[in-house]
Amino acid sequence: MTARVGVIGAGAWGTALAQALASDGSEVLLWARETELVDEINTSRTNSLFLPSANLAKSIIATNHLSDLAALPVLVVVTPAQFVSPVLSGLPASLPGGQRDLVLCAKGIEAGTGRLMADVARAAAPSASLAVLSGPTFAHEVAAGLPTAVTLACEGGEAQWQRLAPLLARPTLRPYYSDDIVGAEIGGAVKNVLAIACGVVEGLGLGQNARAALIARGYAEMLRFGLSRGARAETLSGLCGLGDLVLTCSSTSSRNFSLGKALGEGRSAAEALSSKNSVAEGAHTAPVLAELAQRDDVSMPIVEAVCRLLAGKAPARAVVSDLLSRPLKAELGDNA
Numbered sequence: 001m002t003a004r005v006g007v008i009g010a011g012a013w014g015t016a017l018a019q020a021l022a023s024d025g026s027e028v029l030l031w032a033r034e035t036e037l038v039d040e041i042n043t044s045r046t047n048s049l050f051l052p053s054a055n056l057a058k059s060i061i062a063t064n065h066l067s068d069l070a071a072l073p074v075l076v077v078v079t080p081a082q083f084v085s086p087v088l089s090g091l092p093a094s095l096p097g098g099q100r101d102l103v104l105c106a107k108g109i110e111a112g113t114g115r116l117m118a119d120v121a122r123a124a125a126p127s128a129s130l131a132v133l134s135g136p137t138f139a140h141e142v143a144a145g146l147p148t149a150v151t152l153a154c155e156g157g158e159a160q161w162q163r164l165a166p167l168l169a170r171p172t173l174r175p176y177y178s179d180d181i182v183g184a185e186i187g188g189a190v191k192n193v194l195a196i197a198c199g200v201v202e203g204l205g206l207g208q209n210a211r212a213a214l215i216a217r218g219y220a221e222m223l224r225f226g227l228s229r230g231a232r233a234e235t236l237s238g239l240c241g242l243g244d245l246v247l248t249c250s251s252t253s254s255r256n257f258s259l260g261k262a263l264g265e266g267r268s269a270a271e272a273l274s275s276k277n278s279v280a281e282g283a284h285t286a287p288v289l290a291e292l293a294q295r296d297d298v299s300m301p302i303v304e305a306v307c308r309l310l311a312g313k314a315p316a317r318a319v320v321s322d323l324l325s326r327p328l329k330a331e332l333g334d335n336a
Contacts, residue, residue, distance in 0.1 A: 004072065005072065007029070007075075010037055011051075015050060019056055020170055021168065023145060025059055028059060030062045034064070070092050073101065077117075081284065084106055101130075108192065108284060109285050118185060130181065132152075133151070133152050134185070136246070137247075150173070150174070151240035152168065153183070153240070158179075165177070178235055180232045183240070186225060187236050187240040188244060189281075190225060190289065191222065191241070191244045192256045193289055194222070194302060195249050196257070196263070204317060219241075223236050256282040263310075264316045269283065
């Protein structure tokens with residue numbers, strides 16, 4: 001048996017994807033930075049650091065050498081957004097004798113540059129064909145084989161979809177085709193920031209009405225920002241936008257929601273983040289997203305409020321009070 005797919009990143013989501021792809025006995029190469037984690041996966045079939053609930057398939061082979069994945073035609077990139085560039089820069093520039101597909105799974109915007117992950121990947125691996133996999137996906141449920149649907153947005157259109165879909169689809173992992181990679185990326189990045197806000201609502205005990213309103217108003221911000229960047233509205237109303245937003249804003253299984261809940265309960269961002277093994281991408285995305293929105297004159301008051309909280313500029317109740325006291329206006333519109 002020879003692997004055709006490699007997964008770069010053995011955090012919770014990368015390990016869950018490797019488990020799903022190996023569920024039919026396919027060999028999957030899984031790259032992890034930590035030597036001790038590689039040893040644990042290969043000997044004990046567990047990932048106690050990031051996904052302790054999973055008993056990993058025997059056909060998952062872990063390695064901490066990126067070169068072991070260099071000859072694979074499909075690489076699923078699941079490192080945190082801020083590490084995509086250095087990790088991809090460690091790969092050979094092209095696949096000898098063939099085309100390489102990079103399936104980007106990180107949901108975020110690169111700090112300092114404002115680049116989406118596809119832009120990061122184009123710079124680091126210019127000869128690769130890019131796709132984005134995004135949607136409502138809790139890692140522990142995917143690893144457990146519970147039904148999950150995602151968007152697979154392919155820069156190369158239907159030809160690339162025909163290459164990738166059979167390799168990635170499983171009976172309980174169902175990809176839907178799109179060619180709007182900008183929309184898929186923006187949905188995933190913005191929803192993480194909005195999940196922090198919903199966690200704050202939970203931490204303050206503001207109720208279900210407030211959370212539902214925040215999801216709806218947050219979606220309006222996502223839509224405004226996405227359209228300003230060339231995304232399509234139908235993409236953002238789908239799995240990788242609204243679908244992911246609803247899931248991530250509704251459960252403490254979301255790292256970003258949990259971070260917001262801690263902020264709402266009075267903990268500082270530094271304190272809340274220091275207790276986490278995994279990355280809450282929204283904490284890195286919020287400041288750069290707010291900067292991009294301000295530069296492009298896109299109104300995103302919820303995102304701005306999250307930035308204030310993360311920076312410790314005001315307590316959670318004061319930030320919520322400021323949002324509620326904004327001038328009354330129409331529900332729909334460019335600056336609603």
